[in-house]
Structures are given as C-alpha cells and as structure tokens.
Amino acid sequence: MSSFIKVNNLDVQYSRGRRSLFEKEEFFKAVDNVNLSINKGKIVGLVGESGSGKSTLGRALLGAKEFHHGSIHYNFEEGSIDLSNLSKKNLRDFRSKVQLIFQDPYNSLSPRMTVRDIIAEPLEALGMTKSKSETDNRVIEIAQKCQLNINHLNRFPHSFSGGQRQRISIARSLIAQPEFIVADESVAALDVSIQAGILQLLKSIQNEMGLTIMFISHDLSVISNFCDEVAVMYLGKIVEYAPKNEIFLTPKHPYTQALLNAVPSINPHKKNIQKTLEGEIPSIYDRPQGCVFQSRCSKVTDQCRQNEPSLKKFHNHEVACINLDD
Amino acid sequence: MTLVKIEKLKIHFDTDEGQLLALDDVSFNVDQGEILGIAGESGSGKSITAKSLMQLNDENAIYDQNSRVLYENQNLLELDDEKMIPYRGKIFSMVFQEPMASFAPAIRIGDQMIEQLQIHEQLSDEAARQRSIEALTSVGIPNAKNLIDQYSYEFSGGMRQRAMIAMALSTNPKLLIADEPTTALDVTIQAQIINLIKKEVQDRNMGVIFITHDLALLAQTADRILIMYMGKIVESGTVYQVLTNPQHPYTKALIESSPNIENFQKKLLPIGGEVPLLKDRPQGCVFQNRCSQFINNKCDKESPLIKEIEDNHFISCHLHHE
Numbered sequence: 001m002s003s004f005i006k007v008n009n010l011d012v013q014y015s016r017g018r019r020s021l022f023e024k025e026e027f028f029k030a031v032d033n034v035n036l037s038i039n040k041g042k043i044v045g046l047v048g049e050s051g052s053g054k055s056t057l058g059r060a061l062l063g064a065k066e067f068h069h070g071s072i073h074y075n076f077e078e079g080s081i082d083l084s085n086l087s088k089k090n091l092r093d094f095r096s097k098v099q100l101i102f103q104d105p106y107n108s109l110s111p112r113m114t115v116r117d118i119i120a121e122p123l124e125a126l127g128m129t130k131s132k133s134e135t136d137n138r139v140i141e142i143a144q145k146c147q148l149n150i151n152h153l154n155r156f157p158h159s160f161s162g163g164q165r166q167r168i169s170i171a172r173s174l175i176a177q178p179e180f181i182v183a184d185e186s187v188a189a190l191d192v193s194i195q196a197g198i199l200q201l202l203k204s205i206q207n208e209m210g211l212t213i214m215f216i217s218h219d220l221s222v223i224s225n226f227c228d229e230v231a232v233m234y235l236g237k238i239v240e241y242a243p244k245n246e247i248f249l250t251p252k253h254p255y256t257q258a259l260l261n262a263v264p265s266i267n268p269h270k271k272n273i274q275k276t277l278e279g280e281i282p283s284i285y286d287r288p289q290g291c292v293f294q295s296r297c298s299k300v301t302d303q304c305r306q307n308e309p310s311l312k313k314f315h316n317h318e319v320a321c322i323n324l325d326d
Numbered sequence: 327m328t329l330v331k332i333e334k335l336k337i338h339f340d341t342d343e344g345q346l347l348a349l350d351d352v353s354f355n356v357d358q359g360e361i362l363g364i365a366g367e368s369g370s371g372k373s374i375t376a377k378s379l380m381q382l383n384d385e386n387a388i389y390d391q392n393s394r395v396l397y398e399n400q401n402l403l404e405l406d407d408e409k410m411i412p413y414r415g416k417i418f419s420m421v422f423q424e425p426m427a428s429f430a431p432a433i434r435i436g437d438q439m440i441e442q443l444q445i446h447e448q449l450s451d452e453a454a455r456q457r458s459i460e461a462l463t464s465v466g467i468p469n470a471k472n473l474i475d476q477y478s479y480e481f482s483g484g485m486r487q488r489a490m491i492a493m494a495l496s497t498n499p500k501l502l503i504a505d506e507p508t509t510a511l512d513v514t515i516q517a518q519i520i521n522l523i524k525k526e527v528q529d530r531n532m533g534v535i536f537i538t539h540d541l542a543l544l545a546q547t548a549d550r551i552l553i554m555y556m557g558k559i560v561e562s563g564t565v566y567q568v569l570t571n572p573q574h575p576y577t578k579a580l581i582e583s584s585p586n587i588e589n590f591q592k593k594l595l596p597i598g599g600e601v602p603l604l605k606d607r608p609q610g611c612v613f614q615n616r617c618s619q620f621i622n623n624k625c626d627k628e629s630p631l632i633k634e635i636e637d638n639h640f641i642s643c644h645l646h647h648e
Contacts, residue, residue, distance in 0.1 A: 199585075263513055
C-alpha cells in the first residue's frame with residue numbers, strides 16, 4: 001500500500017531580512033531535508049523542543065506555509081495531489097480535505113460570531129452546501145458528535161469554558177469532512193481532567209471517520225497515550241521515527257533517550273529526572289555542520305561533527321545517528 | 327522546624343457579582359528545608375494562597391479577620407505595605423511562571439537585580455553588582471560578568487528562568503515561592519531547573535512552596551503535597567501518601583486522568599463536568615457535582631470536615647468517618 005502522505009527532502013525557509021541595503025536577503029531553514037511517510041488512519045505524534053520546527057512542518061503539510069525544496073504528496077480518496085504544483089481550483093479542493101486545530105481555545109474563536117456561525121464557516125467558505133437549512137443540519141450533526149449542547153449554538157464563545165471551546169474548535173475543523181488534521185498543541189492549554197475528555201473525543205471521531213492526524217505536542221506523556229507513531233524533531237530535522245511502543249520502550253536516538261529521561265515520573269518512589277541533558281537547543285541561525293545534536297550528545301565523535309546522518313532503517317525505527325549499536 | 331504557619335486563610339473577592347469566596351479555611355505549615363507542593367487545576371486557589379503570604383493579591387481581596395499568616399509569631403496580614411517590604415523579596419522570595427513577563431523588557435537584567443538587592447540590603451552599587459554576578463554564576467549562567475548587562479529578551483526561556491531564580495535567591499530568602507516555574511519550559515530545561523531548585527534548597531536549608539498543576543513534577547520534587555479544589559485543601563500528606571495511596575475522590579480522579587509515560591496503554595478517565603464558577607459555589611462539598619461517589623442528602627448539605635486518616639495524611643470528604 002502506498003502511503004497517504006509522502007514528504008520528500010522538504011526544506012522550509014524563513015527570511016531573516018537583510019543586514020543592510022546592499023547585502024542579500026538571508027534565509028535560515030526551519031525544516032531541513034525532512035522525509036516522512038504517513039499511512040492512512042494513523043495518529044502521528046510530532047514531538048520536540050521549542051524551535052525544533054514542529055509547527056512549521058505542520059503548516060507546510062497544510063499548504064499554509066510555502067516550502068522551498070522537496071515535495072509533499074497526498075493520496076486522497078478522490079485522487080492524489082502534489083502540493084508543489086497546485087492550481088487555484090485544486091487548492092480549494094485541497095483545503096477542504098485538510099484542517100488545523102489550534103492550541104489556544106480563547107484566541108482561535110472569533111468573539112463576535114455565534115458558535116453556529118463559527119462551526120459553519122468552513123462549509124460556507126468552501127461553498128459546500130446549497131441552502132441554509134442544509135448548513136444548519138450539518139452544524140447540528142457535528143456539534144452533537146463533539147458533545148456540544150445544540151441548544152447553546154446561538155451563544156457566543158465567551159460563555160463557554162476552555163474545554164467547551166476546544167470542542168467548538170474541533171467541530172469547526174471536522175465539518176467539511178477532512179481526511180487529514182493537524183492538531184497543534186491542541187490540549188496544551190487545558191487542565192488534565194478536561195484534556196482527557198478532549199483526547200477521548202478526538203480518538204473516537206478519528207476512529208469513526210478514518211481520519212489521519214498529525215498531533216504536535218511538547219508533552220511526551222500525552223503523545224505516549226494518544227498516538228500510534230511518533231516522530232522526534234530537533235533543529236528542523238526528524239531524528240527518529242517509529243511506532244509508539246518502539247519509541248517509548250526502546251528509543252534509539254540519543255536525543256530521544258535524553259528527552260524521555262527528562263519526563264518526570266508520577267511514581268514518587270522512582271526518582272528519575274536527575275540525569276538530564278545539559279545545554280540548550282542551538283539557535284537555528286548557527287546550524288552546525290554534521291549532526292544537529294552534536295553539541296549536547298553524550299556519544300559524540302569526530303565523525304558526528306563532519307558527516308550529517310540521514311534517516312536509516314534500524315530495528316523497526318528510522319533513526320538519524322551514526323553511532324547506533326544494539 | 328516550622329517556618330511559616332498559615333491559619334484559616336479565607337479570602338473573598340469584591341466583584342460586580344458580589345463578594346465571592348475564593349479561599350476557604352486554608353491552613354498549613356511550611357518547614358525549613360522542605361519543598362511543599364500545592365497542586366490543583368485552574369481556579370483552585372493555589373496562586374491566591376501563595377500570593378497571600380506576600381499580600382500580593384489584587385486590591386479587591388478581602389482577608390477574613392480570623393485569617394493568619396504567621397512568621398516568627400508575627401501575623402503578616404496585620405502589616406502595612408511599608409512593613410511588608412522585607413517579606414516581598416528578602417525573607418520571602420518568589421519565582422513566577424512567565425519569565426518573559428516578570429522582567430522589565432527595557433531595563434538591563436543586572437540593573438533589576440541590583441535594584442531589588444539595594445531595596446533589601448545596604449549595599450554599594452559595586453557590591454550589589456558583585457553579588458548579582460555571583461548569583462547568576464551559581465545558577466549556571468556562563469559568563470555572567472558580561473551577560474548581566476543584557477536585556478531579558480536576549481536570553482532564552484531557560485536562561486531567563488535561571489536569572490529569575492538567581493534574583494530570587496540573591497537576598498538569601500528563608501522561603502522561596504515558585505509558582506509554575508517550569509510550565510513554559512521544555513522538558514529538558516524543566517529538568518535542569520528542577521534539579522537547580524532542589525540543590526539550592528539543600529544547600530540553604532530554605533523552605534519552598536512549589537505550585538504546579540503537574541502531579542508528576544511534584545512526585546519528583548516535593549516532600550509534602552496539598553491538593554486544592556475550589557479554594558479548599560481536599561487532601562494533604564507526604565508525597566508518598568498522596569500519590570501512591572490517594573484517598574479523596576478528586577485526587578484519585580486527577581491521577582486517573584493524567585497521562586503516564588510509563589503506562590502508556592492506560593485508558594485516561596476524564597473527570598465529568600467542570601469546576602463551578604466562583605459565584606455558583608455549591609452548598610456542602612465543593613466537588614459534589616463531579617464526584618463519582620456522591621452521597622445524596624449528605625454531600626450536597628454539609629461541608630466535610632478535615633480528618634486525619636493516617637499519620638499526617640488529611641482529607642476532607644464524607645466517605646471517611648471514624
């Protein structure tokens with residue numbers, strides 16, 4: 001089976017502006033030579049520290065951030081789409097098939113629109129319904145699915161709690177029946193008791209609709225619970241990609257191992273975060289030659305400073321490290 | 327040895343909707359050399375509790391007459407602003423969640439550190455600067471001599487939080503209040519900051535109040551834990567008692583709903599319903615509308631009293647009676 005999303009040698013750059021009028025504009029890579037294939041119906045966790053390029057990669061996949069090198073291919077049910085050459089009309093079709101759920105349930109909903117209008121907006125923007133009553137029916141259907149009280153659809157967002165708002169946000173992203181969703185830190189702002197409910201909702205809808213989800217998060221315990229597969233990013237590169245069990249039980253890349261060691265255990269008898277990674281993620285402007293993780297890696301060798309490792313298959317993992325042993 | 331004793335802390339906020347009860351009879355001690363964790367969800371009153379020690383709550387806070395914050399037999403709630411100065415940065419010090427928001431952006435980090443040192447101690451500019459450089463060095467900021475003249479936006483999040491801790495510790499406080507000090511940080515940086523705080527507690531034998539919503543973080547740092555809900559302490563005890571043998575239905579539910587990296591197949595159980603608004607504070611137990619073991623005609627009528635169920639392990643719940 002060919003994969004649902006195939007990303008090849010993807011680079012995404014941002015401009016740093018020019019230092020002076022006479023110099024060239026400078027660019028830096030936020031996503032650097034990323035290769036990734038995602039199978040249909042999977043929840044892929046994307047994890048990494050701030051500045052690792054997670055959100056940029058997510059946005060590039062949605063066509064919301066243009067990329068400068070490489071390709072992104074989608075195999076939708078109605079045919080495949082190549083993001084690098086997309087006509088205006090196809091872009092519209094594409095946009096109906098992919099959606100984003102934001103982090104902040106407070107700023108991502110317009111305070112001047114009723115919940116009904118917020119949820120209906122994608123349908124109207126994409127011209128997917130013929131009449132108001134059809135739109136209304138679709139809104140009610142999806143609101144029920146997201147466990148919203150349909151008698152409250154004429155209210156404004158401010159009268160809802162954080163958890164309810166995130167349900168509204170999810171309803172909006174699902175109403176156009178997308179096949180792929182990027183959830184960018186979508187539960188990070190919620191209390192755990194509410195977060196568990198939102199994760200449960202997302203999982204059951206994902207099952208029912210056969211959705212593929214990219215779940216971006218810095219929280220490894222949430223990722224460990226919610227995702228099927230996990231990609232670990234560092235300084236714009238994917239350093240490890242593997243099924244969840246493999247990542248959490250037998251991490252291979254030194255960075256993945258260090259990251260897992262830094263997650264506090266809820267068992268007070270097991271004191272676990274004493275041995276921790278030193279230093280900080282380097283600035284994206286000073287991307288080192290060779291391996292991106294060299295400045296903090298405990299296994300670093302001279303080789304690492306010269307050769308850039310690429311993702312290689314290793315015991316069910318894809319790992320970018322030259323010092324792997326069993 | 328007891329450092330600070332909080333007795334019957336009760337606070338109303340005067341709002342357009344009337345006087346709303348935010349903290350209800352909160353009592354606890356902090357000992358020397360101890361890390362006391364306060365956990366709870368948004369709106370549980372953890373930050374209000376901590377701010378009360380320094381009287382930093384908003385102007386509309388009304389402290390109950392019987393509330394006492396005792397330090398060396400002095401009730402701090404009786405002190406005016408001038409007399410409170412030593413308790414705001416010298417004897418008590420605070421580290422906030424947002425390192426970006428807690429430094430003034432247009433003043434050099436060093437100048438802010440020197441200013442607060444000189445408020446609390448008679449120091450020359452040069453001596454204060456020297457102390458600040460030492461403080462920055464001791465929290466692991468390399469090249470502090472030069473970095474002290476930078477602005478906070480030139481620091482990364484982790485560095486900013488280190489600087490914040492350096493500033494809080496430079497006056498040698500007896501009690502450090504850390505309000506979600508690592509929530510905005512990445513896990514690897516969080517681990518560094520936690521280890522730094524633990525080391526400083528040991529070296530200085532100071533007390534710490536550590537506020538967070540993250541139970542796992544408390545499992546790794548705290549000696550004792552208070553679990554708060556709607557302005558009440560619902561359970562308290564040692565970190566082992568509360569996290570491995572929780573007795574209050576809320577504590578249990580909170581643990582059940584938390585994802586756990588060591589047991590990632592576990593099914594997360596959300597807590598039904600939501601925390602009521604302050605103006606809708608129920609009669610009886612505050613957790614009644616979300617509790618799976620709700621007792622009709624009991625939990626909705628009477629407020630449960632605090633009971634000691636084993637040595638130093640307290641809960642406030644009707645399910646437990648002698």
